Amino acid sequence: MTEIKEQSIETFLDELASKQATPGGGSAAAVIGAQSAALTSMVCNLTIGKPKYIEVENDMKALLQQSEALRIELTGMIKADVDVFDKLMSCYGLAKETDQKKTDRSEQIQIVLKEATLVPLECAKACAQAIKLSRVAAEKGNIGVISDAGVAAMAGYSALKSAALNVYINAGSIKDKNFATEKLTELEQIIKGADVETEEIYQIVKSKL
Amino acid sequence: MTEIKEQSIETFLDELASKQATPGGGSAAAVIGAQSAALTSMVCNLTIGKPKYIEVENDMKALLQQSEALRIELTGMIKADVDVFDKLMSCYGLAKETDQKKTDRSEQIQIVLKEATLVPLECAKACAQAIKLSRVAAEKGNIGVISDAGVAAMAGYSALKSAALNVYINAGSIKDKNFATEKLTELEQIIKGADVETEEIYQIVKSKL
Numbered sequence: 001m002t003e004i005k006e007q008s009i010e011t012f013l014d015e016l017a018s019k020q021a022t023p024g025g026g027s028a029a030a031v032i033g034a035q036s037a038a039l040t041s042m043v044c045n046l047t048i049g050k051p052k053y054i055e056v057e058n059d060m061k062a063l064l065q066q067s068e069a070l071r072i073e074l075t076g077m078i079k080a081d082v083d084v085f086d087k088l089m090s091c092y093g094l095a096k097e098t099d100q101k102k103t104d105r106s107e108q109i110q111i112v113l114k115e116a117t118l119v120p121l122e123c124a125k126a127c128a129q130a131i132k133l134s135r136v137a138a139e140k141g142n143i144g145v146i147s148d149a150g151v152a153a154m155a156g157y158s159a160l161k162s163a164a165l166n167v168y169i170n171a172g173s174i175k176d177k178n179f180a181t182e183k184l185t186e187l188e189q190i191i192k193g194a195d196v197e198t199e200e201i202y203q204i205v206k207s208k209l
Numbered sequence: 210m211t212e213i214k215e216q217s218i219e220t221f222l223d224e225l226a227s228k229q230a231t232p233g234g235g236s237a238a239a240v241i242g243a244q245s246a247a248l249t250s251m252v253c254n255l256t257i258g259k260p261k262y263i264e265v266e267n268d269m270k271a272l273l274q275q276s277e278a279l280r281i282e283l284t285g286m287i288k289a290d291v292d293v294f295d296k297l298m299s300c301y302g303l304a305k306e307t308d309q310k311k312t313d314r315s316e317q318i319q320i321v322l323k324e325a326t327l328v329p330l331e332c333a334k335a336c337a338q339a340i341k342l343s344r345v346a347a348e349k350g351n352i353g354v355i356s357d358a359g360v361a362a363m364a365g366y367s368a369l370k371s372a373a374l375n376v377y378i379n380a381g382s383i384k385d386k387n388f389a390t391e392k393l394t395e396l397e398q399i400i401k402g403a404d405v406e407t408e409e410i411y412q413i414v415k416s417k418l
Contacts, residue, residue, distance in 0.1 A: 005219040010284065012218055013243050017250035017280060024251060025360030028244045032364060034222050035237045041226035042233065071226060075219065147378055151234030151371040155241060158367035161411065162360040168418045169356055202370065209377045 026081035033159035037071035039152035043141035120166035130156035150205030157198040235290035242368035245339040246280035248361035252350035329375035339365035359414030366407040
């Protein structure tokens with residue numbers, strides 16, 4: 001099967017819109033997060049090497065390394081979301097004719113639900129990082145493409161909040177309440193202040209247009 | 210040349226990140242907006258035909274028609290953004306050796322700047338509509354995929370705010386102040402309340418998880 005990242009944008013949108021369960025919001029969040037990282041990279045690539053921005057050259061090079069690593073990570077998460085969803089669905093499809101099979105099925109579901117919580121949690125973390133990187137681009141990047149840093153911030157924010165929804169869903173079905181509470185607390189720490197930070201970056205960008 | 214929508218997601222992300230001027234934030238906004246519409250369609254497609262949701266069947270069918278029309282419109286805007294940017298760049302490249310040529314060049318730039326303001330303004334309008342449609346999906350859609358309505362709302366919002374940045378940039382360079390003010394006022398009307406509306410939809414979704 002073709003990996004989603006190898007599909008055309010048009011095909012991806014068609015499949016997103018279709019009644020197939022995947023790709024869904026989790027993959028969309030990863031794609032949007034990857035766009036955020038890519039736009040920060042774009043600002044770096046259009047700042048590095050310009051005499052006018054020689055003073056921030058090293059900062060921009062360091063930022064580019066981080067944004068490119070993040071872009072690779074987020075691009076990988078497009079598939080991770082689909083994989084864990086499929087794994088969860090196949091657990092739900094396990095046999096339950098006997099009490100033993102019911103117990104086995106339930107245990108398997110619980111194991112995969114933890115994984116299905118960690119995948120979007122990692123995505124949320126990466127998106128929070130994408131927002132932080134966009135701030136550096138907004139503050140130091142080439143003013144001629146500064147709006148792209150603003151788009152990077154907005155994309156990172158919406159992807160973060162989108163990934164969070166998948167954490168809430170899966171954590172909600174986990175019986176190991178310590179695990180669930182720990183992951184939800186971690187998520188709240190990641191989300192906390194992201195709205196204010198995104199709006200700040202947006203206003204930095206807007207003030208430079 | 211391959212149209213962006215025909216490119217793979219990976220190639221699109223590579224080009225977004227590169228030092229090429231296009232695709233940039235304008236195209237990213239259209240792609241994210243199209244993902245919003247696609248996710249609303251997905252919720253419709255997974256609600257229509259389910260006996261449990263027979264009462265909202267007609268609403269969902271009507272919503273699907275709107276979200277699919279919007280998805281086509283937003284997908285088209287990926288290219289529109291690149292086209293108008295290229296057109297603007299070629300105007301800036303026009304000859305300016307004589308006073309007449311300078312005047313001609315300046316007039317051409319002003320004409321295309323208006324177009325370059327209208328393209329993202331239309332995108333912003335479409336994204337505001339995408340947010341509204343996601344609310345219907347959040348309120349009436351299949352609860353099993355309700356999180357996708359939340360992602361649709363977030364994607365629509367970030368795409369709206371992203372498109373707005375391109376309106377600000379281009380409107381700011383337009384000498385016809387009546388035109389610029391009119392378009393900026395129109396944009397403010399579109400943006401007004403979008404943050405509150407998006408957060409409301411997000412909370413509707415979260416309360417149903």
